[in-house]
Amino acid sequence: MTAAPVAAPVWSVDPRTGKRREQVAVEATDRVVDAAVRAAHEARGALADRAVRAAFLRTAADRLDAAGEELVAAADAETALGGTRLTGELARTCYQLRAFADLVEEGAFLDVVIDHPDATATPPVPDLRRYKVPLGVVAVWAASNFPFAFSVPGGDTASALAAGCPVVVKAHPDHPALSERVAAVLRGAAAEHGVPEGVLGLVHGFDAGLELIRHPLVAAAGFTGSVRGGRALFDAAAARPVPIPFHGELGSLNPVLVTEGAAAERADAIGGGLAGSMTLGVGQFCVKPGLVLVPAGAAGDGVVKSLAEAVAATGEGVLLDHRMRENVVAGVAERTALPDVEAPVAPGPAGEHTVGAGFLTVPAARLAEGDGHALLLEECFGPVTVVARYAGDAEAGAVLARLPGSLTATVHLSAAEAAGQGRGAGLLAELTSLAGRVLVDGWPTGVAVAPAQHHGGPYPATTSTSTSVGGTAIERWLRPVAYQGAPEALLPPELRDDNPLGLPRRYDGRLER
Template sequence: MTEQAFQGTSIQGHDPRTGGPVGDPVPATGTKRVEELVLEAYSAFETWRDTNRAARAAALEAVAEALDAHVTELVALADSETALGTTRLTGEVARTTGQLRLFAEVLRDGSYQGIVIERAEAARPDLRRIKRPIGPVAVFAASNFPFAFSVAGGDTASALAAGCSVIVKAHEAHPRTSLRTAELVREGLRKAGAPDGVFDIVFGVEEGVALVQHPLLSGVGFTGSTRGGLALAKLCAERPHPIPFYGELGSVNPVIVFPGAARSKAQEIARGYAASLTQGVGQFCTNPGVLFVPDEPELLDAIEAAVAQTTGGPMLSGRIHSGYVSAVEELGARGDVSLLASGKSGEGPWSAAPKVYRTHLSAVDNHRELMTEEHFGPVGVVVVGADPLDAVRLLISEDGGNLTATIHADLDGDDVQEARLVGRLLAERAGRVIFNGWPTGVAVSYAQQHGGPFPATTTPAYTSVGATAIDRWLVPVVYQDFPADLLPEELR
């Protein structure tokens, strides 16, 4: 049991700055009520899937307006349960409402339906292809993004846009924030004329299991730990009728620094690395966990100085903080690893000090976990003496992949030709390849890909951020030789 787990039949939020309870506990939903909610969601789906695109777009915009109108209230609630700060959380609400409005644009554009029309010719029949929504889906909210990857986040927005009904399983780390957000989502949908039951929320671990196992559920979206994600993926696969599971699980997001860049941009790289590593107390799925660098004293000194100037802060929960402490202790106890730099710890019992450890390429070659094991929090591993080609060959020799991979190279020096090859190779192991930048910060746009080979995600062909996130909730259907008046309107 964790601090945010059950206390009887309720979920209690905690203030990460003190470790103490905050606000009233939120009652667990109960598995009987889950059964009722899924039935309601299925009934609503039969109406929502056939609601025209313009009306669904207007409903998403109504939800965005409801959230924007209560941003101060929502930010205060979330800050009390996450300690992420008002600036970060205000921006996150804006990102969340921006996602909702993006999918309203996607609906009005209509190209997401993938329509293909082939008229009858010779022996070939008339074939008309379109993507249709899969049915009621479950969305499991994330701990580290109480808005953008939670109740009204990208999974919910994209599924509603697709024409699916949605039941969110709230995260135990921010129950009151989740409850209030859900109330506002329902309010916005209701004002826009959406059917009752098209969206709802459940609280509780057992309730999440009951939701995934319900025979009327058609798919699951998840952002969280590898352990939790694989447990849910197993439940989805072992159902009498298996359903798709779209999980974002874990990523170390390697960064490769070329010799020319290390010499010409040492200070810039060090500052960017320290900022990216410690952003949000390192609680990002795109955190740059492994940095491959040449043995350049100026760069190593700059990294040490930049990290030493950072200050950590309270982590989201006692469980997450315990994971950070274990990671630091395990790395510190290794004979092939040494502490390169340490920042200051923030206040509170769950606070984490940024830590960066130094190792060498031969150690990583012998112990691959140094470059594959995710440490959730402001913890990084710097692999010194790493030739870029040697580094990328190590990365592609592993079965697993990442959400991102990054190259830092000097375009005016000797790095260019090798960087071209390394970039091509990294594209085999990451969903987003970055040049002279940092992986934290994921733009919500039409071109974005936030996915990658396992264990980064369970389905690397899809993204959980951006316009094409809607594809997860759609399946193609072909109508053969249908009379025009019996076809969906878009295919006539």
């Protein structure tokens, strides 16, 4: 008789030293994953009441707030992101949970539409009533760089629960101890409102993630991570006997274009702002500007000089794990070996466990011609960016035409261009085809949690057209259903004429609040 395989331990590791801190759990077996998904599936009914969902989300936020000091300390021990940054991120996460609670109570996300029969229409319209229902169990892959906002209690989890979907999270190996602590907080909040703790499952391990995406009771998935890992899961989701929606955020270059007029007007401000954005969080933001088009000539020289001074004054930093540090060091070395690539401030290894910030420069013609410099158009996750010096609008446009999809695209304009003179509007249109969020005279790091926010973009930035930040993130976990000719007594209350729940709706073509 063959002995059952021993589950591998899951360790919490200190990124500042690379040493193990504690064993947190063991990697989930197939049976453990199956049990977590089935428990989540059984918890669906407990989320049917919108009032319960809203109360659960608010209590989750309150409990996270109350445990904030302990959670921030646990997060810093595993990520080295620092107390100030993590305190702000936890506050953002709690705000997001409360914002979804408000959205659930309002009910507009249900998108209720009622059309009564109209025999005079061509073709005739029967009695039709449409709204949206939850998909079912949602699998979420936590991200490394936002241990609160894009992890166990993050936007994918919050929006799925708000939609009425239980969640099973595949914990990120960079912060397993924090993941367990946060999951316990959320389960406690669920229990307070009579919701089974199985409404939030948590599993560890690479193989557990594969089992999760294949599980027949998983109805949709949300992912934030690498292009390679996300694409593998995306393909697995599509290859299932019953394919499911896979909303993945994979990789993003986040290009920036500085016009000659803008460079001439405020070179120092642009260079300093770029340095702050590209080194924020040791360059570990998904919206870090990774390629910056700066004009050749004196105006652009001022931007590069300001950038060099600001980056050189930036201290070394610890990345989220040593594997990422190795990837940054190797990626920089490979890029600097390319012809005509220079490093005015060389990024790369600093101390034994740290990296120093820096940037590379290259003639934009190298990128426009596509002569073996395609690597510079790929994300390098760390405190490094590429400055491409362009000679004329046509050369800048040729580079933009070669770029992959991004989460963001930014343009810095002169005062006259911003006022509608010159090609400002044309540049805005050009960048719109590249990204889901287009910025003017700003920097992409910092994603506001607001109703109008869109955090997504053309592939490979994301695998769908949806957002993972803001209220409309809830739409990913819903599907529309229309009832035709159903008697009023049989309809769900959301679709009845007397509107007992007081929902916003479109009633015979009229928008009712």
